[in-house]
Amino acid sequence: MIRISKFLLIVTLLFTACSKEDDGNVNNGNETDSFDRGAMLENWADNIIVPAFDNFKSSTQQLEDLTTTFTSDPTEENLVALRSQYESSYLEFQTVAMFDIGKAEELGFRRFLNTYPLAAAEVDNKIASGSYNLELPSSFKEQGFPALDYLINGIGDNNAEIVAKYSSENYRNYLLDVSKRINSLTEKVNTSWQGDYRDTFVSNTSSSSTGSVDKLTNKYIMYFETFLRSGKIGYPSGVFTGTPSPINAEAYYSNDLSKELYLKAVQSTVDFFNGRSFNGGQAGSSFKQYLEFLDRGDLAEDITAQFAAVKSQATKLDSSLKNQVQTNNTLMLGAYDELQKIVVLLKLDMVQALSISINYVDSDGD
Amino acid sequence: MRSSITKYFNTYSDAAPLAVFRIGFGIMMLASIIRFWLNGWIEKLYITPKFHFSYYGFEWVKPLGDFTYLLFIICGLAALFVALGFKYRIAIVTFFLSFTYIELMDKTTYLNHYYFISILSFLMIFLPAHVYYSLDAWRNNNLSFQRIPAWFIDSIKLLLAIVYFYAGLAKINSDWLIRAMPLKIWLPSKYDIPLLGDLMQQEWVHYAFSWSGMLYDLLIPFLLLWKRTRFPAFILVIIFHVLTRVLFPIGMFPYIMIVSALIFFIPPVHHRILGKISSWFRIKKSYFDNGRYCFYKPKKIKFIRFVIVLFFAIQILFPWRYLAYPGELFWTEEGFRFSWRVMLMEKAGFAQFKVVDAETGKRFYVDNSDFLTPFQEKQMSFQPDFILEYAHFLADHFRKQGHENIEVYVESYVGLNGRKSEPYISPEVNLLNFADSFEHKTFILPFNDEIKGL
Numbered sequence: 001m002i003r004i005s006k007f008l009l010i011v012t013l014l015f016t017a018c019s020k021e022d023d024g025n026v027n028n029g030n031e032t033d034s035f036d037r038g039a040m041l042e043n044w045a046d047n048i049i050v051p052a053f054d055n056f057k058s059s060t061q062q063l064e065d066l067t068t069t070f071t072s073d074p075t076e077e078n079l080v081a082l083r084s085q086y087e088s089s090y091l092e093f094q095t096v097a098m099f100d101i102g103k104a105e106e107l108g109f110r111r112f113l114n115t116y117p118l119a120a121a122e123v124d125n126k127i128a129s130g131s132y133n134l135e136l137p138s139s140f141k142e143q144g145f146p147a148l149d150y151l152i153n154g155i156g157d158n159n160a161e162i163v164a165k166y167s168s169e170n171y172r173n174y175l176l177d178v179s180k181r182i183n184s185l186t187e188k189v190n191t192s193w194q195g196d197y198r199d200t201f202v203s204n205t206s207s208s209s210t211g212s213v214d215k216l217t218n219k220y221i222m223y224f225e226t227f228l229r230s231g232k233i234g235y236p237s238g239v240f241t242g243t244p245s246p247i248n249a250e251a252y253y254s255n256d257l258s259k260e261l262y263l264k265a266v267q268s269t270v271d272f273f274n275g276r277s278f279n280g281g282q283a284g285s286s287f288k289q290y291l292e293f294l295d296r297g298d299l300a301e302d303i304t305a306q307f308a309a310v311k312s313q314a315t316k317l318d319s320s321l322k323n324q325v326q327t328n329n330t331l332m333l334g335a336y337d338e339l340q341k342i343v344v345l346l347k348l349d350m351v352q353a354l355s356i357s358i359n360y361v362d363s364d365g366d
Numbered sequence: 367m368r369s370s371i372t373k374y375f376n377t378y379s380d381a382a383p384l385a386v387f388r389i390g391f392g393i394m395m396l397a398s399i400i401r402f403w404l405n406g407w408i409e410k411l412y413i414t415p416k417f418h419f420s421y422y423g424f425e426w427v428k429p430l431g432d433f434t435y436l437l438f439i440i441c442g443l444a445a446l447f448v449a450l451g452f453k454y455r456i457a458i459v460t461f462f463l464s465f466t467y468i469e470l471m472d473k474t475t476y477l478n479h480y481y482f483i484s485i486l487s488f489l490m491i492f493l494p495a496h497v498y499y500s501l502d503a504w505r506n507n508n509l510s511f512q513r514i515p516a517w518f519i520d521s522i523k524l525l526l527a528i529v530y531f532y533a534g535l536a537k538i539n540s541d542w543l544i545r546a547m548p549l550k551i552w553l554p555s556k557y558d559i560p561l562l563g564d565l566m567q568q569e570w571v572h573y574a575f576s577w578s579g580m581l582y583d584l585l586i587p588f589l590l591l592w593k594r595t596r597f598p599a600f601i602l603v604i605i606f607h608v609l610t611r612v613l614f615p616i617g618m619f620p621y622i623m624i625v626s627a628l629i630f631f632i633p634p635v636h637h638r639i640l641g642k643i644s645s646w647f648r649i650k651k652s653y654f655d656n657g658r659y660c661f662y663k664p665k666k667i668k669f670i671r672f673v674i675v676l677f678f679a680i681q682i683l684f685p686w687r688y689l690a691y692p693g694e695l696f697w698t699e700e701g702f703r704f705s706w707r708v709m710l711m712e713k714a715g716f717a718q719f720k721v722v723d724a725e726t727g728k729r730f731y732v733d734n735s736d737f738l739t740p741f742q743e744k745q746m747s748f749q750p751d752f753i754l755e756y757a758h759f760l761a762d763h764f765r766k767q768g769h770e771n772i773e774v775y776v777e778s779y780v781g782l783n784g785r786k787s788e789p790y791i792s793p794e795v796n797l798l799n800f801a802d803s804f805e806h807k808t809f810i811l812p813f814n815d816e817i818k819g820l
Binding site: 035205347349352355358 | 551552558563731733780
């Protein structure tokens, strides 16, 4: 009798143990005491991610349309219009770049849209030969915004020279294909958020590493560390090599765009931290509120203050980070140091407070 | 006194508890190895990384490339043979060596459970776990005995008692008992556990878990030893370990401890278990019930007794070695491992290495992801011996690349049990000036708080 009851006990408890692992769904019940992660996911999805992608989609559509206009009628006027749209789309891209989750992750959205430095020589070769396939995984360095940057800013010294290049059909085709690919990738990601993925994302409130909060937190911090800190500031300033490398600057062929892109990216990560809605800007459930809920308002304040320090440091930077690297790299290194402090606060203090693991390997603990 | 010790060592007991333990241990180990493999961890932890963190003195133990899989196969087979009691002595020695080798390959994966398995399998080398209800005993009647010296069984109980009791002692500190850390951080994040989720948010629950965890660890060995509390204590063991399994990513360990705790029961319980197994597999259990005594040659038993007594002396003293180091143990981690400090702190770090050319002053930062897996980076960033070893590795790497006059510095921060992160290693110190050793690492910055207790 005793043995049977013992077995029953084990079986029931084991069942509880195992059932926990897979069920990542819905947390009904009255959660008066716990922080409502579901509400935070809703705010992230409905007020930030979905509107940001929707907005970016309109922007890339516009980009494709103006590219079509330019390629069918390559005039300086059309080039200027296209360039202005390119700049505005590149800026809007900064508002969605951190959301490398779901369809975006699956497609390698960010990789195809913004890997720099561009393999410019390869692009030249492909244009010359006229044969290429931008969908090949290996072609990520030959497309996206860096390719547009090159094709409308880098292939001639002035507008007239650039426009002259477009007498060649191969140039026109390549430019149009790059724009189309940006737009079609964006459309796929946007459609998935408009469709089922939003619900999948919001309902996955699991506390495990596969839960949406854990996943996006990891993505957010990785974006900040790798793409913002290292990508926009670290690599061009040569913090990992000791030698400044202007070619690594974002929007290398544009004159004054790189700092604006940097600031936009910083602002987007700040807004996400604060849970500010994409349209309208009122704050909702967020990392900040989560920290405050856990009595770690002090940490939220530190992070906010450090973001401010980053922005204030940025006022010293040249509007072209390429120039900055060449003229006074110390300021770039200064920017890196300020960003680094945020990385520590996010990757160490914040995730510790939220008990989210920055661990892409799911090993056992003690 | 002397005679009572002699008498104790001459007492004989039924061999069934040890046989059940051997079978349970073997099966659990086989399952652990298979689970490890299926999770893809052999590849992730031992094949993929370009660099491995070694234990001091064991730098020669490295993963074997694709042969690492063979190592796991050998280890798994050895576990199976242990369970069957087939060529037991060779099997348990093989298991001990292969398992320990695996654990020594990279200290990133250090877990107290793995250490426990290693030393337990070492102890089992000297125990007559195969003389009853085993293939060895089945095949060779001369090896078949039903009565063995009782202290062999007690040695396993003692090891389990040490593990629990020391784990309990380690919890007697102000962070655990007064601040309810780190459970105050860990439990609220388990909001989605059925039934318990909301409870995990309550502060009193964090304190209740902290205090009862400490009391459980300290008292459970005694409750299991004492006949009158044994059964409820075992139920407690089940509840405690299943709860830890539900709350934490703790792998096979809870099951291993539950099965191990069976050894505290009296032999009739084990005979019933063996009876069950016998009826499942149609084994003639009575064949083993021969009532024979397993006598040892005096020299042999003396040797075994010497080894085991020495083993326990080390086990009892080793966890106290931290007292020889200055500073807060949780902060410096000098003497932290191999001491049953289980699930004791929430600690994380961040370490950015700077490589400097001493002559030209040229400097650059290291991208850790170039060399380490995220898991390695995570473990490295808050443990001084890892940081030091990695600094030397970086120097070697960049020297090979043609850099000269290399100095390596680190800017690092560590957060411990909910405290805001603080600088950890002195950023002014060229780490290459230090070699790893058991001496206190003077480049660790002081801990600006106090944790009272053991």
